[in-house]
Amino acid sequence: MSSPLQEFSQNLAAILPELHSERLPALLLSMLNSLVPFDNAVILSYTKGEPPQVHYNDIPPLERETQIDAFITGPFVLDPFYRAAVDRGETGLHRLCDLAPEGFEKSEYYRCYFKYTDIKDEVGYIIHLSDDKFLNISLSRLSLSQRFNQPQIAVLKDINAVIETLCKKHWDSQPTTKPDSPLPMQLDSALKHFGTAYLTERESQVVHLFLHGHSTKSIAERLGISPETVKLHRKNSYAKLDVSSQAELFYLFIDSLASLTNYSGGDPLVGYL
Incomplete structure (x- = not known):
């Protein structure tokens, strides 16, 4: 053996x-x-x-x-x-x-x-x-x-x-094969700027952290604010983006990416909402 x-x-x-x-x-x-x-x-x-x-x-x-x-x-x-x-x-x-x-x-x-x-x-x-x-x-x-x-x-x-x-x-030596995809080629930029055209800077930070999987407590600790303030920013953000839950926020993010064909930067929601 x-x-x-x-x-x-x-x-x-x-x-x-x-x-x-x-x-x-x-x-x-x-x-x-x-x-x-x-x-x-x-x-x-x-x-x-x-x-x-x-x-x-x-x-x-x-x-x-x-x-x-x-x-x-x-x-x-x-x-x-x-x-x-x-x-x-x-x-x-x-x-x-x-x-x-x-x-x-x-x-x-x-x-x-x-x-x-x-x-x-x-x-x-x-x-x-x-x-x-x-x-x-x-x-x-x-x-x-x-x-x-x-x-x-x-x-x-x-x-x-x-x-x-x-x-x-x-x-490392293999050439990159670009797959056929309807999604924008700058997804990280789209994520970074998601909602920024409609939200305040703090509201955008809260939304992004929720999308990344952070809890209310975790966001509060990261941003140095109270959990109640996090909840308030979330409530205001949802109202501005016309969503009522984290599920709708997630699908808005995914759908906004899928709808773009020639993304060149900025908030992917511009032209979508």
Whole structure:
């Protein structure tokens, strides 16, 4: 019976000749699965100003439309892994529960998208290929009783340097293929300016933090104001945007993005409302 180190070495030896081939993503994830088992895996690359590109996806075809296909049409800009990479330049292995803001499970991103993935625990590598491009390797478990434990997370962290080097060798030299998408090519800019043409600066801050999944308490602490003031700003914002709930706010954001074809900056609601 081979040792874990021997099995890792054999898997790595099989991967190296496949650099720049279409087989590498599947072989890479097979190696990871032999070290730390998981149920689902997705590899996505993000290039500044472009929609995400899917390099590997083992989610069953019948479920892809409500999961990954829906994810890359806009909600990805609210994903905690994406925001960690873009906003804070995070790299290496991370766990979703460590990146997600307080109130994540009550956010509309969670209610309208994430809960339908059935993911109970998720870890992922963030690998920056250049200043404008990074990779996210997502490993998920679907059972509450089989969450990733600390020794397993330690194993994945220990091989981070190997994973990062393999990915940079494989993906850094590949040309970016721009997928056909009706969404604006500057989604981060659209998110940043969402509602700013209609709301005060403070109201915009509150709305953005709610969209990112923060709770009333978390927003109050971040902005240095009382929870009651947060609620007041939310109430005024909803009235100005003609929405009555966080769900309607989330769908207004997604619909405003989907309606734009030649976005060049500013509030995506201009011309939509």
